[in-house]
Amino acid sequence: MDLLTPGPGLIIWQAFIFLLLIVLLAKLAWKPILGSLKEREQSIQQALDAAEQAKKEMANLKADNEKLLREAREERDKILKVAREAANQMHDQAQADAKKTADKIIEDAKAVIQTEKNAALRDVKAQVAAFSLEVAEKLIKKNLADDKAQKELAEAYIKELKLN
Amino acid sequence: MKKPLFVKKSTFFALILIVFSGIFSPVLASDEAGHEAEPFNASEVILHHVMDDHQWHFADWLVMPLPVIVYSSEKGLDVFSSSRFYDEHHNTVEYNGYKLDHNHITLADSGKAVLDLSITKNVAMLFINAALLLFVFTSVAKGFKKNHGKAPSGLQSFFEPIILFVRDEIVKPNIGHHYERFMPYMLTLFFFILFGNLLGLLPGAGNLTGNIAVTLTLAVFTFLITNFNGNKGYWGHIFWTPGVPLPLRIVILPVEIIGIFTKPFSLMIRLFVAITAGHIVLLSLICLAFIFGSYAVGIGSSLIVLFINLIELLVAGIQAYVFTMFSSMYIGMAVADHGHDH
Numbered sequence: 001m002d003l004l005t006p007g008p009g010l011i012i013w014q015a016f017i018f019l020l021l022i023v024l025l026a027k028l029a030w031k032p033i034l035g036s037l038k039e040r041e042q043s044i045q046q047a048l049d050a051a052e053q054a055k056k057e058m059a060n061l062k063a064d065n066e067k068l069l070r071e072a073r074e075e076r077d078k079i080l081k082v083a084r085e086a087a088n089q090m091h092d093q094a095q096a097d098a099k100k101t102a103d104k105i106i107e108d109a110k111a112v113i114q115t116e117k118n119a120a121l122r123d124v125k126a127q128v129a130a131f132s133l134e135v136a137e138k139l140i141k142k143n144l145a146d147d148k149a150q151k152e153l154a155e156a157y158i159k160e161l162k163l164n
Numbered sequence: 165m166k167k168p169l170f171v172k173k174s175t176f177f178a179l180i181l182i183v184f185s186g187i188f189s190p191v192l193a194s195d196e197a198g199h200e201a202e203p204f205n206a207s208e209v210i211l212h213h214v215m216d217d218h219q220w221h222f223a224d225w226l227v228m229p230l231p232v233i234v235y236s237s238e239k240g241l242d243v244f245s246s247s248r249f250y251d252e253h254h255n256t257v258e259y260n261g262y263k264l265d266h267n268h269i270t271l272a273d274s275g276k277a278v279l280d281l282s283i284t285k286n287v288a289m290l291f292i293n294a295a296l297l298l299f300v301f302t303s304v305a306k307g308f309k310k311n312h313g314k315a316p317s318g319l320q321s322f323f324e325p326i327i328l329f330v331r332d333e334i335v336k337p338n339i340g341h342h343y344e345r346f347m348p349y350m351l352t353l354f355f356f357i358l359f360g361n362l363l364g365l366l367p368g369a370g371n372l373t374g375n376i377a378v379t380l381t382l383a384v385f386t387f388l389i390t391n392f393n394g395n396k397g398y399w400g401h402i403f404w405t406p407g408v409p410l411p412l413r414i415v416i417l418p419v420e421i422i423g424i425f426t427k428p429f430s431l432m433i434r435l436f437v438a439i440t441a442g443h444i445v446l447l448s449l450i451c452l453a454f455i456f457g458s459y460a461v462g463i464g465s466s467l468i469v470l471f472i473n474l475i476e477l478l479v480a481g482i483q484a485y486v487f488t489m490f491s492s493m494y495i496g497m498a499v500a501d502h503g504h505d506h
Contacts, residue, residue, distance in 0.1 A: 002266065003215055003440070006377035009280040010216060013287045014381040021294050021356065026348035029301035033327060034347055036308040043313075 128161050206451040214371050214443050216286045217267060218246040222368045230288060234262060234269055236278040246282070286378070289370035293360050301355070330354050330488060338492035342499045346492070349389060353382065354488040361439060361480030365473065373483075374439030379432045386491040387428035394498040427494050431487060438483045442476045 135157055212221075220228040229247035239261065248259040256264050263272040269280050283291075300319065304327075307320030316324050335343045335350045360373035372378055400406070402420040405413060449469045453462035 003211065004376060006375075006380045007216060007280065007284075008377075009282060010284065010286055010290075010375060010377035011381050012281060013290060014378050015384075017290050017294050018352075018356065018381060018385065021297060022349055022352045024298060025301055025352050028298070029305045030348040030351050032305040033301070033308050034331070034344075036312065037324070037328065037331075040313075 132157065132161060204451075204454050206448065206455055209451060210444055210447040213447050214374065214440055215267070216284045216370070216375060216377075218249070218264065218269075218282055218284055220285050220288065220368075220370075230285065231283045232262075232269065233281040233283065234278045235281065236271060236276070238271065238274075238276075239278075285370040286372050286375050289360070289363065289372040290378070293356065293363055293372060296363070297352075297355055297359055300359075327351060334485065334489050335492050338489065339496040340500060343492075346389070346495055349385070350488055350492060353385075353491060354484050357382070357435065357487050358480060358484035361483060362477070364439060364443070365476055365480065371440065371443055374436060374443055376432065376436045379436040382435070382487070383428035383432035386431060386494060387425075389491075390427070390494045390498045391424065393495060395500075397500065398498045427490075431490055434490075435483055435487050438479055442472070442479055446472055446476065 136154060139153055218232060219230055222228065229245045231243060232246045232248075233241070233243050235241045242260065242262070244260065246264075249256050249262075249264040251257050258272045261272050262278070263270050263275075268277065269282075270277050300323070304320050304323045307316065307318060311317055311320065315321075330351055331343075331347060334354070335347060339346055357373055360378070363369050364371050364373055402424065403417065405416050405420065408416055446469055449465045449472065452465045453459075
């Protein structure tokens with residue numbers, strides 16, 4: 001039965017030592033140990049969170065980059081298209097202008113030629129008239145008796161002239 | 165041959181060992197035969213080893229006397245060595261008006277018991293256990309300081325998983341979000357029992373955690389912490405169990421009140437029985453060799469003792485776990501935020 005009877009002396013010692021142990025260990029061991037463990041866990045958690053955040057940011061950045069790239073590409077295509085159109089337009093314009101200028105030059109040239117031609121013809125007619133008068137004068141002076149022959153001659157000259 | 169022991173398991177093993185010793189023709193030690201006059205009393209030897217003592221008996225030739233501290237209203241406080249109670253033939257004698265009878269110190273003339281605060285074997289074990297705990301865990305704490313922000317090393321890395329186990333597997337799930345307040349108690353409790361159990365397995369060591377006074381004190385600590393931390397929900401549950409019809413409450417109230425006390429009582433008994441029974445089994449098996457007086461039985465029982473010892477190592481851990489777990493559970497019930505459960 002002694003085995004089952006708690007001895008008061010041991011109870012007192014046990015209570016005293018155990019209480020002392022709780023207080024001492026709590027202060028000297030458990031507080032720093034649990035504090036460090038918690039701190040370490042928090043730092044690990046923070047590191048993990050930060051890594052996750054960085055990963056997310058990287059993904060965002062990548063997406064942004066791709067978007068930017070895509071936009072840039074679109075922009076480039078648009079600019080190229082506009083430029084091409086402008087170039088074509090300018091080209092057409094230039095062509096049209098050139099043609100117009102050429103036409104005008106040709107027209108002017110034709111007009112000038114016509115004018116020159118008319119002037120020349122007038123000149124020729126005047127000279128022919130003068131020449132005819134001169135011929136007629138000469139004929140008149142020489143063959144005034146033969147009226148008929150003179151007339152025929154005059155006519156023949158005139159015919160020749162007209163043919164010119 | 166004598167009918168051995170009061171532990172049934174041992175008789176079973178004895179039968180095996182009789183066969184065993186039959187094969188390996190038993191040799192009776194000659195000096196055992198010389199002691200034939202004084203029959204070997206196994207239960208006395210075993211109980212002597214399991215129970216507390218005023219001197220530390222390592223071997224027959226190595227007995228360490230321990231200080232006796234007694235107080236009585238008649239004689240006041242007295243401190244002397246326990247060796248005073250023994251003469252040169254190891255017989256107990258009276259000293260200074262005190263008498264030692266089966267480890268109880270009484271006043272010789274009146275027979276009145278005195279308050280015995282002696283440093284008995286178990287108190288010495290208690291000191292050793294406490295010193296070891298302090299040494300180990302201050303070193304661990306130092307390790308945490310030294311390796312701040314670095315990987316754990318040495319003793320720290322050995323105990324860190326155990327501390328985490330106590331925190332994450334025992335205390336946190338059972339107590340809930342108030343657990344941090346109880347961590348120092350739970351860790352001290354766990355490691356006190358664990359170290360006490362393991363120290364108790366050493367040859368010659370005292371049976372500290374298998375002593376009912378020790379388990380009683382530990383259980384009382386848990387009891388006090390549980391009930392001082394009991395919240396409204398906890399006491400409400402005991403005195404006015406919700407959701408129960410009035411006539412039943414008359415029955416439930418005493419049951420609940422008894423329940424307050426059976427919880428620590430079960431803690432006390434469980435640890436005491438588990439550790440003491442283990443020691444008794446081990447000692448009984450060892451005693452077989454002396455009962456049979458046979459080397460062959462000695463060899464056989466030693467093998468079994470080795471095996472049981474391994475089981476005892478397991479039990480040492482399990483009992484520390486179980487005591488801490490149930491303590492957490494009881495405290496957890498007392499501090500739980502009762503909603504309108506049930």
